[in-house]
Amino acid sequence: MQENSNNSNINTDTNINITEPEIDINEVMRVRRDKLSALVKNGKNPFEITRFDRTHTSNQILEKVQDLMDKQVSVGGRIMSRRIMGKASFCHILDGEGKLQVYVKKDVVGEEAYAQFKDMDIGDIVGVKGTVFVTHTGETSVRAESVTLLSKSLRPLPEKFHGLKDTDTRYRQRYIDLIANPDVKKTFIIRSKIISAIREYLEFQGYLEVETPVLNTIAGGASARPFVTHHNSLNMDMYLRIATELYLKRLVVGGFEKVYEIGRMFRNEGMSIRHNPEFTTIELYEAYTDLSRMMEIAQDMFIYCADKVLGTRKLPYNETVIDLNNWTRISMIQAVKEHVGIDFDVIKEDTAAVEAAKSVGVELNKNKLSWGYALYEVFDQKVEEKLIQPTIVYDYPVEVSPLAKKKPTDSRLTERFEFFIYAREIGNAFSELNDPIDQYNRFSEQAKQREGGDDEAQMMDEDYVTALEYGLPPTGGLGIGIDRMVMLFTNSYSIRDVLLFPTMKPLSK
Numbered sequence: 001m002q003e004n005s006n007n008s009n010i011n012t013d014t015n016i017n018i019t020e021p022e023i024d025i026n027e028v029m030r031v032r033r034d035k036l037s038a039l040v041k042n043g044k045n046p047f048e049i050t051r052f053d054r055t056h057t058s059n060q061i062l063e064k065v066q067d068l069m070d071k072q073v074s075v076g077g078r079i080m081s082r083r084i085m086g087k088a089s090f091c092h093i094l095d096g097e098g099k100l101q102v103y104v105k106k107d108v109v110g111e112e113a114y115a116q117f118k119d120m121d122i123g124d125i126v127g128v129k130g131t132v133f134v135t136h137t138g139e140t141s142v143r144a145e146s147v148t149l150l151s152k153s154l155r156p157l158p159e160k161f162h163g164l165k166d167t168d169t170r171y172r173q174r175y176i177d178l179i180a181n182p183d184v185k186k187t188f189i190i191r192s193k194i195i196s197a198i199r200e201y202l203e204f205q206g207y208l209e210v211e212t213p214v215l216n217t218i219a220g221g222a223s224a225r226p227f228v229t230h231h232n233s234l235n236m237d238m239y240l241r242i243a244t245e246l247y248l249k250r251l252v253v254g255g256f257e258k259v260y261e262i263g264r265m266f267r268n269e270g271m272s273i274r275h276n277p278e279f280t281t282i283e284l285y286e287a288y289t290d291l292s293r294m295m296e297i298a299q300d301m302f303i304y305c306a307d308k309v310l311g312t313r314k315l316p317y318n319e320t321v322i323d324l325n326n327w328t329r330i331s332m333i334q335a336v337k338e339h340v341g342i343d344f345d346v347i348k349e350d351t352a353a354v355e356a357a358k359s360v361g362v363e364l365n366k367n368k369l370s371w372g373y374a375l376y377e378v379f380d381q382k383v384e385e386k387l388i389q390p391t392i393v394y395d396y397p398v399e400v401s402p403l404a405k406k407k408p409t410d411s412r413l414t415e416r417f418e419f420f421i422y423a424r425e426i427g428n429a430f431s432e433l434n435d436p437i438d439q440y441n442r443f444s445e446q447a448k449q450r451e452g453g454d455d456e457a458q459m460m461d462e463d464y465v466t467a468l469e470y471g472l473p474p475t476g477g478l479g480i481g482i483d484r485m486v487m488l489f490t491n492s493y494s495i496r497d498v499l500l501f502p503t504m505k506p507l508s509k
Contacts, residue, residue, distance in 0.1 A: 028156045032121060036152045044116075046149040052076050052127035058093075058100035061132060065140045068132040075100060075142060076127045076150065078179065080157075084118055090141075093126060094179070101141040102128050109144055116149070123153030171502050184497075187490045190309060191498060194486055195262060197308040198282060201301050207258040207284060212247035214240060214264070220461045221245030221403070223446075224267040227277075240266035244283045245403065245477065246464045249432060252285050252475055253467045260284035262482065273494040274424060277503045280482040285432070289476040291415045294429035295392055297478055298419055299327050302390070302485075310489060317422055317491050320388060327419075331395040332379050339383045344375045367452060372397025372412055387420040402442040402458055404430035421488055427480040434475060436468035 039045055055074045077093030077100065088105040106114035120126065130144040158180050170177040170184075178185050199209065217236070219226035221243030231238050244261045251259050262282045269275065286293065303324050306313050313324040330338075337343045340360055347353045353374035357364060362381050364374065376397050387393070394417035398406060404414035415431035433439050443465065449457035486498040496502040 025156065029154055032152065032154045032156075035119060035121070036154065039149070039152070044149075046152050049148070049150055052148065052150055054127070057097045058095050059097040061100060061142070062098070062140050065132060065134060070131050070133065072129070073132055073142060074127065074129045075102075077125065078153075079120060079122055079124050079126060082120075082122065087114075089118065093128065101135075101139050102130070102144050102147070103133075103135075103141050104144045104147060109146060113147065117147050120147075120149060121153055121156075123155070123157045124149060125151040125153070167496075168504075171496050172504055172507075174500055187486070187492060187498060188500060190490050191482075191486045193309045194305050194489060195482065197305040198262070198301060198482075200308070201304045202260055202284065205258070205297070207260050207286075208256060210248070210251060210256070210259050210261055211263070212241075212244050212251075212261055216241050218459045218461045220458055220464065221247075222267075223400075223402075223456045223458055225269055225455050227266050227268045242267050243479070244281070245479070246461060248283055248285050249472060249475065249477070250464065250467045252287050253470055253472050257287040257473075258285070271503065273496075274484070276483070276495050276499055279495070279499075281479055282482060283477065283479040285475055285477045287473045287475050290431040290474060291394065291417060291429060291476060294476040294478040295329070295394075295417065298392070298427050298429065298480070299324075299390075301480070305485075306489070315488060315491070317488060318493075320422065322421055322488065323389060327390040327392060329392045329394065332375060332393050332397075333395065335383050335387075335391075335393055336375065336378050339386055340378055342378060344371070344378075347371065350374075367449070367454070368399070370399055372399035376400050384420060384425070385423045388422055390419065390421050392417050392419045398442075401430070402446055403433055403439075405433050405435075406438075424484055424487075425481075426484050426488070427478060429476065429478040432472065432475040432477050434468060434472035436465050439468055440465045 036045075053074060054076050055072075056068070058075065058077065061068055061073060061075070075093065075095065077095035080092045080094045080099060082091040083089060087107065088103065091102050091104065092099045093102055104114065104117050109117065127148040127150050128142055128144050129146045130142045132140065133143050134140055158176065170181070174184075178188075202209070215229070215231070215238045217238060219239040219242050221241075222245070224242040226239040226242050228237055228239055230236070242265055244263060244265075248259055248261060260282060262280065264278050265281055266278050268277060271277065284297070286297075303313060306315065306324050315322040315324065333344045337345075342356050342360065344353065344356075347356060348371075350370045353371040354364060354369045357374040357378050360378065360382060362374075362377050364377055376399070379393070394415075395407060395410075395413045396404065396416040396418070398404075398412060398414050401414040401416045404416040407413040407415055416429065418425050418428045420426065433442070443458065443460045446458040447460045450459065483495050483498050486492070487495060490498060492498050
């Protein structure tokens with residue numbers, strides 16, 4: 001690549017990344033520490049520099065190059081590649097927005113400064129002051145007048161910087177992954193934009209964002225195994241929250257008619273490409289409405305976020321394109337009938353329902369042999385995997401819906417739905433149960449199951465029942481898994497790909 005002036009005929013290749021030779025990492029680190037010691041000895045310790053004022057980012061220069069041509073700029077970033085010549089050299093620096101080429105010439109920066117630049121390493125963070133120009137090959141660059149070492153990289157970046165490939169290392173050392181793999185940073189930028197779009201959508205709808213406790217005295221609001229901790233001052237065990245539901249509905253009782261919370265939940269359960277022990281959800285509750293309104297919000301929120309963040313409602317995922325313009329709504333009974341061939345509508349007895357489930361290879365818990373559990377397990381084990389395009393499944397059995405209102409026309413079912421995309425449950429919603437007597441009885445049944453060994457069954461929450469006794473208006477509630485939503489929007493295979501720091505087992509020493 002050539003500078004477009006009469007001062008240089010130097011060529012560089014922007015695809016060439018010069019990095020540390022493949023030698024023992026301990027030797028590389030020793031050499032770099034020796035360089036740092038020499039800098040300190042000469043009174044040039046980079047870690048003593050507290051500030052470097054930048055005038056522009058890389059993108060601002062690239063996007064406004066014509067306006068900035070031959071004008072002074074100050075930029076900062078990490079050295080990602082270098083091409084060292086005799087009297088002039090090129091390097092690329094990476095800042096928070098992208099890469100930018102820098103041209104360093106001995107006659108301009110001075111002999112001593114040029115020697116110091118040549119002694120810098122891939123990964124060092126520098127501040128550059130100079131003027132903007134465009135090379136003969138069309139690459140926007142900065143002609144350096146000074147290069148200041150702001151932070152010394154004591155460890156080498158991944159070899160040849162063609163990308164950090166080992167997934168275990170990527171998840172453990174996300175800071176390196178973000179540097180090595182540009183698409184990873186894009187994923188988390190999209191994640192942030194999705195959350196901002198959700199907030200914007202709900203603000204338009206008149207919702208108030210609130211915060212509720214992470215430490216709970218009762219693990220309620222979902223059927224899940226909690227993490228247990230101990231409060232020393234109170235000398236009592238407490239639980240990291242598994243859901244925000246019960247606190248948010250207390251607020252509806254108190255008169256906040258539209259509330260939501262985005263936050264971390266904690267469940268002490270298995271780990272997979274879909275599950276992480278801590279994850280992010282949004283839960284929202286609206287007074288004087290029901291399940292149908294929550295269906296509208298679920299669809300509209302996804303469409304709003306897709307339009308706002310991606311500019312399209314057709315989302316490529318693996319080998320499929322998810323079409324957010326087309327949603328299916330189907331009852332659980334009908335879904336099981338269509339995909340498995342069993343009509344639970346005509347089955348009345350528990351025994352017959354259990355036998356029907358077993359006849360198609362469904363495994364059942366010996367302590368949960370009812371019509372409702374049989375229906376749910378057939379759906380869970382045989383149908384869910386087939387729901388690729390956006391599908392709302394409603395009318396869930398009462399046994400698996402302890403916080404939802406019963407269906408007026410069939411007391412075995414509740415006004416609850418979950419919605420699925422690419423065979424994954426993304427959200428869960430109810431017409432909220434507001435009968436305190438019914439709620440107490442369901443909590444009692446859950447408590448019995450817990451005493452019988454089901455550590456995912458819900459605990460009795462008498463204070464919540466007390467709140468209901470003061471009166472909860474008809475209320476619709478919806479919860480959405482933010483992480484799975486981000487997976488869909490970014491075409492990510494694993495939940496770990498959309499968590500900056502997923503839970504990992506420490507490496508053995």
